[in-house]
Amino acid sequence: MSSSTQTLIPQLHLGSTFGALFLGVTFAAILFGLxxxxxxxxxxxxxxxxxxxSKLAVAWLWILDALHLALIVHCVYYYLVAHYADIDALTEIVWSFKLQIIIDVLIIYGVHLLYFHRICIVAKGRSKVLPIVVGVIVISGSGVAIALIWAIYRCHVFSDLFKIExxxxxxxxTMTFVDFIIASSLCYLLTVSRTGFSSTDSMLTKLMAYVINTGCLTSICSMTAMITCAMMPQNFIFLGIEFLLAKLYVNSFLALLNARYYLQSAAETNNSVEVQMRHGIYRPDLNVVVSQDEEFQGSQKNMSKHPSDDVVHLTRSAKPHRPIEVTVETNSFSSV
Structure with a gap:
């Protein structure tokens, strides 16, 4: 029996080691469903x-996410089923564990680049320095990712992981720091994009809430993995938490892409109620000029707006004893 096996046997508690990996895979599968x-x-x-x-980016992230899930499922199956009670096999690091680290890095780094792409588009005409600073930080993070992959592939048994903490x-x-920079930059750009009109400012505020919530979620997961690794380095709880990181990054980016449609549906409902209320108080014997705040919404650039989406603005004029006239204008939001 090898010396690494003898070192691990007294410390091997399946519940906090491979049991933690099993729980990590279970929750990762749930997040993959989301x-x-x-x-x-x-x-x-x-x-x-x-x-x-954007469609190609979503498809690429989904493929990487599915591949990551397949690799961590194989990893847990290898230890808990194929080599059950084989102590020598339990001490060795299987190939799928190392490969899932690469896929994990590709997903997280890819999501950071996609966020950087959004920042560049939103910052156009507003700031030139901010995209450069964010780009340097995001690209610098790739060096840290390469160092992690190099260190993992030099390990052959789990006891070697203690040497590369x-x-x-x-x-x-680094991941937590980049998340903070991206979330802060997006919130700043959305803040300076305010127009003073309640409808557009309300949507920008809700988008900022989405950005902050998704950024905090991934950062909290990263910090939790770091803390558990520092406090409990002899078990695999931090590895089980790391299994969730890639899923959270994919879900956070997709949620931001879909946020506009949820917000747009709510806005359309509110606008419909407002139009009905205004129509209910119409008096044909009075000259009424309805507020046209909606016309200013066409100039607002939404961070996740698609080029093919149009917004309809209603301008109503009223004359005595004549029906209400409706003028329909369509303005395309620019792609962001």
Whole structure:
């Protein structure tokens, strides 16, 4: 029996080691189901727009997400089923565990690049320095990711993971920092995009809430994995938490893409109620001029707006003893 096996046997508690990996895979499968729903909603709402960069990005993230789930399922199956009670096999790091680290890095780094792409579009005409700063930070994070992959592939048994804790801390810390920079930049750009009109400002506020919530979710998961690794380095609880990171990043980005449609549906409902209320107080014997605040909404650039989506503005004029006249104008939002 090898010395690494003898070192691990007294510390091997299946509940906090491979049991933690099993729980991580279970929750990762649930999050993968949520990402399937998110992707389905996105493609359904864009089914008539043809092939676009956003569609290709969503499809690419879904493929990587599915591959990541397959790899971690194989990893747990290898230890708990195929090599059940085989202590020598339990101490070795299987190939699927190492490969899922690469897929994990590709997903997280890819989502950061997609967020950076959104920042560049929203910052157009507003700020030139901010996209450069964010781009340098995001690209610098790739060096940390490469260092993690290099360190993982030098490990052959789980006891070697204790020697590369520095790479885990550095990677998780960098991810949290990049999440903070991206969320802060998007919130700043949305803040300076305010127009002073309640309808557009309300939508921008809700988008900022989406950005902050999704950024906090991934950051909290990264910090939790870092803390558990520091406090309990002898078990695999932090690895089970890391299984969830890729799923959370995919879901957070898809949720941001779909946020506009949820907000638009609520806005259309509110506008419909407002039009009905105004129509109910109409008096044919009075000259009434209805507020035309809706005309200013066409100039607002939405972070997740698709080019094919139009907004309808109603301008109503009233004359004595004549029906209400309705003028319909359509303005396309620019692609963001």
């Amino acid at each position: 990402s399937n729903v998110q992707a389905f909603v996105y493609f359904q709402t864009h089914k008539g727009t043809g092939i676009s960069f 520095w790479s885990t801390y550095m990677t998780l810390g």
